[in-house]
Amino acid sequence: MKFGLMFANAGPFAYPDMLTHLATTAERVGVESIWTVEHVVIPVGYKSAYPYDPSGKIQAPEQLPLPDPLVWLSYAAAVTKTIRLATGILILPQRHPLYVAKELATLDVLSNGR
DSSP, rough: OOOSSSSTTTGGGGGHHHHHHHHHHHHHTTTTTTEEEEOOOOTTTOSSSHHHTSSSSOOSSSSSOOOOHHHHHHHHHOOOOOEEEEEOOOGGGSHHHHHHHHHHHHHHHTTTOO
16 A cells, blocks of 8 residues: 655645655655645635535635645655655646646656656
8 A cells, every 4th residue: 555645735844844854754654655735825715615625615724835836846856765746736727738847847857757
């Protein structure tokens, strides 16, 4: 069985020291992968219903640090050697697909295919 860490770029792991600790510790203990999520912004006091929770709200603090997933994964790649890197959520319609392709190809090269 393989284990991965989801929402790895959220909260305290948004910052370099905690990101390094999380990624290197996960790699050392045999975690197979780390997964990022994405929201460019979550408005404070939003009114629309979030469809994936019965409360209608995202289950996260309003001021949750949530860095860009691809930049975060690039940093994780730089401090690790073997752990697999992935996005659980990447909101492609917010991004130009050619830029995403270039960013992911660069990450693939810099991480040796992880």
